[in-house]
Amino acid sequence: MGRFILEVAESVGQxxxxxxxxxxxxxxxxxxxxxxxxxxxxxxxxxxxxxxLTSLFTGMVLAFQSGFSFIKVFNEPLYVGSVVGLSLVxxxxxxxxxxxxxxxxxxxxxxxxGTMNVTEQIDALYTLGTSPVRYLAVPRFIAMMIMxxxxxxxxxxxGVIGGFLVANLQxxxxxxxxxxxxxxxxxxxxVAHGLIKAFFFGLIIVTTSCYKGFTCSxxxxxxxxxxxxxxxxxxxxxxxxxxxxxAFLVSIGIGG
Numbered sequence: 001m002g003r004f005i006l007e008v009a010e011s012v013g014q015x016x017x018x019x020x021x022x023x024x025x026x027x028x029x030x031x032x033x034x035x036x037x038x039x040x041x042x043x044x045x046x047x048x049x050x051x052x053l054t055s056l057f058t059g060m061v062l063a064f065q066s067g068f069s070f071i072k073v074f075n076e077p078l079y080v081g082s083v084v085g086l087s088l089v090x091x092x093x094x095x096x097x098x099x100x101x102x103x104x105x106x107x108x109x110x111x112x113x114g115t116m117n118v119t120e121q122i123d124a125l126y127t128l129g130t131s132p133v134r135y136l137a138v139p140r141f142i143a144m145m146i147m148x149x150x151x152x153x154x155x156x157x158x159g160v161i162g163g164f165l166v167a168n169l170q171x172x173x174x175x176x177x178x179x180x181x182x183x184x185x186x187x188x189x190x191v192a193h194g195l196i197k198a199f200f201f202g203l204i205i206v207t208t209s210c211y212k213g214f215t216c217s218x219x220x221x222x223x224x225x226x227x228x229x230x231x232x233x234x235x236x237x238x239x240x241x242x243x244x245x246x247a248f249l250v251s252i253g254i255g256g
Contacts, residue, residue, distance in 0.1 A: 015211055018133065022141050025134040035139035043105050043140075044147035050104065051097050051151050052158045058092055059084055059159030063166040067173070077171045081181030084163035089186055090255055093156040094194045095242055098201035101148065102234040106209040109140055110230040113213025114223040122214070137210045141203075148202030149195045156194065193255025197245050201238050208234045 025031055062084045067077035113136060116122050125132045160182060167173040209230045216226035249255050 039143035055155035059162030063163035082185035094198035109209035114216040152198035
């Protein structure tokens, strides 16, 4: 138990140092905009297809299940638009997008940085007088902080459209009724709730991935362990953090 507590305390301290150095480098302008743009393309543009496909079918199955559930209870597919809209905007949009990025982008970041670490490329950066955090971590932090909310917003839109297709074509709900429910029950406060959570989920992913990449050891086997650990820890922290973020945001009047 004592060893576990010490390891956790050491990890928290190293993460705090990573955040501090990243923030200092960003505030002082010690980062490469070109590298940030490259990471934005890798994190955002390259992930759009899988995020969009996931969100589309999530919206479709939400409309399908909620519609037939309401038919069973009320004999009519009531409030399908509101269920799909609120579920996606406040919860499923940011959560599913972050889970997809944890598996795709988080694993990639950890594997790339871990490989550089075990092959002593990061030590070479220190030797050349270049901060690995400034050169490797800061562009990824900036790209994730920008692209995560954008991808979550796009996922919300695509998911609502997927719900509309099922509601209109299969449940025979009029287009005007569906969109009226979406616009009536989903407001900017709910959208802000989901986008704020997406921002913090992105911070969880990039922090965990960079930390595991910078601290991994043991050759190729160590890189594999670090990559698996980063993905699992990111997903668990996202799901745990989802509750606490939701409770906090509702308590201050955002998305309540």
